[in-house]
Amino acid sequence: MASEKPVLYSYFRSSCSWRVRIALALKGISYDLVPVNLIKDGGQQFSAEFKALNPMQQVPALKIDGITLSQSLAIINYLEETHPNPRLLPQDPKKRAQVRMIADHIVSGIQPLQNLSVLKQMGDKKMEWAQNCITSGFQALEQILQQTAGRYCVGDEVSMADLCLVPQVANAERFKVDMGPYPTISRINKALLELEAFKISHPSRQPDTPAELRA
Amino acid sequence: MASEKPVLYSYFRSSCSWRVRIALALKGISYDLVPVNLIKDGGQQFSAEFKALNPMQQVPALKIDGITLSQSLAIINYLEETHPNPRLLPQDPKKRAQVRMIADHIVSGIQPLQNLSVLKQMGDKKMEWAQNCITSGFQALEQILQQTAGRYCVGDEVSMADLCLVPQVANAERFKVDMGPYPTISRINKALLELEAFKISHPSRQPDTPAELRA
Structure with missing residues (x-):
């Protein structure tokens, strides 16, 4: 097996x-x-x-x-x-904890609230609801990243936090969230999207991507 | 420090x-x-x-x-x-993965949807919303636990999954979810509540517990 x-x-x-x-x-x-x-x-x-x-x-x-x-x-x-x-986790326990804190903030604190199943319940308020969840989560994230970030979310090594950040920024863009107030998030997102692993895994390049959304 | x-x-x-x-x-x-x-x-x-x-x-x-x-x-x-x-994670990587899967299912898949900030938005539908989120999460959890559980969520050692289970069951009870359909969840919850660490950390025994809710 x-x-x-x-x-x-x-x-x-x-x-x-x-x-x-x-x-x-x-x-x-x-x-x-x-x-x-x-x-x-x-x-x-x-x-x-x-x-x-x-x-x-x-x-x-x-x-x-x-x-x-x-x-x-x-x-x-x-x-x-x-x-x-x-490795996707730093060696230092405190840095590992910061990686996990950022990842969990996105995975538990932002994404579930703007998930398809929740949005279905929101009817006309769908867009506004998603924007509010992401905005409030990104305000905290921007502040945290100002303490932890180097080139990426925690220092200069790609970590689990980065794997959560990029897809969440894509969601923010889909829900037309103004990214102006989040320069650190935006900078890290841009740096990560230059990496091959983030490119080939992108939603625009999957076998099930509809033709009109293909890169 | x-x-x-x-x-x-x-x-x-x-x-x-x-x-x-x-x-x-x-x-x-x-x-x-x-x-x-x-x-x-x-x-x-x-x-x-x-x-x-x-x-x-x-x-x-x-x-x-x-x-x-x-x-x-x-x-x-x-x-x-x-x-x-x-230790709160088993040594075997597959068992560790099962512990994390169960913990994340509760922490990302159930709790955020019945969190105070979401419920505030639901007005009169608050109770029904919380019950639906927990019920749907518990249906999946019951099925998973039937594969993984021993005395506790994964085998016979207390793990991170158990630390998430007990507080989520308390939330379910607070929102008057019928626990009848979840015999495995209920059995594990009961076994865990007998352990001293779960007792002294209980919401009914905290310094900020209001007098009327004290154990």
Whole structure:
């Protein structure tokens, strides 16, 4: 089992899926991708077949080494432990804690609030709601990054925090959030998007990217 | 700095604060507690003083070893790395991944959706909204635990997943969620509540617990 190629269940526009695609790319792990369309047929993640695979009915899910994992950071931590190079957590415990704090702030504090399932409940207020969640999260993030950042979120090494930052900025742009007040976030995002692993994992370059959104 | 006693900023009823209180208790780390009342004065977490300490304007926050950390799992991971005994992550990477998957499912997939800031927006639909979020999260969790659980969430050792489970079940009870369909969650919750670390960290036994809610 352990030698089979991992299978990633992914949706091109899912920011949580993108985090994992970046990790796989950075670590040079080749994988097969199975697209799960979160919109089509009322959401393919709700099919009985997918539910059997991942009871959370969400992407990403990764079949690897004979198990199926869900939750982007749990998957990324597993990849970090089983494929330690290049590392996505600094060696110093305090810096590791800062990486995790920033990642968790995005993964628990921002993204879930502007997730598809929440936005569905918001009707006409959808856009305003998403903008408020992201704005309030980015205000805190900008302040934190001013303490922790070097070239990237924490110092000059790419870390788990960066894997969360870039997809969240893409969400912000999709919801037309004014990025003017967040110069540090914007600068780091731009530097990261120049890296090959962030480019090839981009939503505009996935097998399930619709033709009109392709790079 | 490193030898000063840690300071935990906590609210008795915050489920995220409770997670950290359990970790501190399990690892036998003594600390000073500063209560932050999330309701009083429009929310003490929004004060300029607290914002300077934690730009995320949330509890828990932990001052420790000369830094201030926020985000419950980031704090717990830091404690795990600096105070490894007793361990809160299994040694086997696959089991560690399962622990993180369950913890993240609660921390990112359930709790943020029934958080105070979201509920404020829901007006009359507050109770129904919270119940739906928890119910849908618990359905997935029950199914996952049937694969992973021993005495506790993953096997027979207390892990980070358990630190997230118990406070989330308390939230479910507060929102009057019918726990009948979740026998595995209920059984594990009961076993954990018998442990001293879960008892002394309980919301009913905190310095800021109002008299009428005290155990």
